[in-house]
Amino acid sequence: MSDLEARIRHWFEHIGEMTPEHVEARRDVELVITKLDDGQLRVAEIDENNDVLVHEWVKQAILLLFRLRGMETTQAGPFEFHDKLDLKTDFARRGVRVVPGASARRGSYLSPGVIMMPSYVNIGAWVGPGSMVDTWATVGSCAQIGANVHLAGGVGIGGVLEPANAVPVVIEDGAFIGSRCMVVEGARVGRGSVLGAGTILSPSIPVIDAETGDEVSRGYLPDYCVAVSAQRRREYPGGEFFLPCVLIIKRMDEKERHSKVALNSLLRDHGVAT
Template sequence: MTTSFTSPLPEELDTLWERRMELTPDHTEAREVIVGAVDELDAGKARVAFVDDATDEVVVDERAKRAILLSFRVLAMQEAAVGDFQYHDRIPLKTRLDGVRVVPGAIARWGSYLAPGVVLMPSFTNFGAWVGSGTMVDTWATVGSCAQVGENVHLSGGAGVGGVLEPPQASPVVIEDGAFLGSRSMVVEGARVRTGAKLGAGTILTSSTRVFDAESGEELARGEAPAWSVCVTANRVKSFPGGDFGMPCLLVLKRLEAGQEHDKLALNELLREHGVNA
């Protein structure tokens, strides 16, 4: 957490965190504070992380993550039912869905924020996640705990955005505005997909993934898909005592000018040229 950032959530969460091992559902006052904090996340009045416009760094609100973790200490297991489907959990489903399209089969947990204009196909959005307006979470896609997904993003079928809860200061996955994750792509371990970046189908990006520019061969920042780029998973040969092996990396095939939209036909042709689909 940067020194200039002040969490909108109550300081009392810090005290409760220090005595978390003793908390139970019987601690009514603590539960009220914690539930109130998670309600702020659910309403979008607080969030686990955001990109600081001044520094371009991801800022993590440790109190927000602590509130989520503390809720597991103070919420009792409860039974719930949706038709014939039976559930037994501490965390209820999300009920604040104003302006959100939720197709049958989609699941979003309380404590996640869905902005008006979000479309959820049968998918899963976990505790503490943030999803911006105009974003589609397509069929069988997952938005992990505390993941931050911007506006007008498309998470294609089966795409996985990883979650993170512990340690509290760890940075979650951040998918910035206008990004596109191709089918079965996986972005995990606090990796970052910057504004307007497009990932081809099956692309894997972790915080330690090496990133290379296909035109220059230059190595770029690890664990980040550059803004306004088209990226795919590739292999880079590395020598070991037992032989030479292809190690996975992210390959930047093309870059656009900032704010320039990808022509969908040209994008599909580019990906197919390299044996990848969108």
């Protein structure tokens, strides 16, 4: 355990006593946020067993930050804001394209080649190289978005801050998340998978294979699958109801890219934002 981690864990044990006047704790926490902002630290990553490993102490630092910062009023042209946290800056150096109306909080990491259409990325989130955060998409706190991912318009990637050991949403490399999907509460989309427009994926939602009818998981769409929102029949004392599920309608091999997704990438490569 590094000294910095030990100190953050110590401050977190005393989180109830933290105020903006606590200079020492604030110095440590701000250092963690700077490292998150530059991509030197991550809240979570996939380990060698393909499990999501959460660096709990990094999340503790984010939780402490809210105690250690006071409210401040800032202004951008006619717009006024009143908040505790700073916005991310220095996009040209980072090689990130940010369309007016987009904002990311300091302490999120945007890799080179990321495009932010008017969208939002919260603190602790990590977005991999070449990924597109399309119009009105939101990337919640601590969510982990891989390389060359497309989050289509209006996608809601849920944020998870508390408890500190809670697993964040993970979208793996090359995934395509269709318009207005909601991926929340530590749900995970595997490499190269496609989630059809308007699908909700959470750890409560069964993922069912259309070929076999089997439930393959809850809240985890495996690698290289194409899945859409569907319904499953449920009997309750009050009658028959249809609850949502995620239905895998296709499995692709590793090299394959879904034709509709490939079209989107092609348009982007030629500078047409989709």
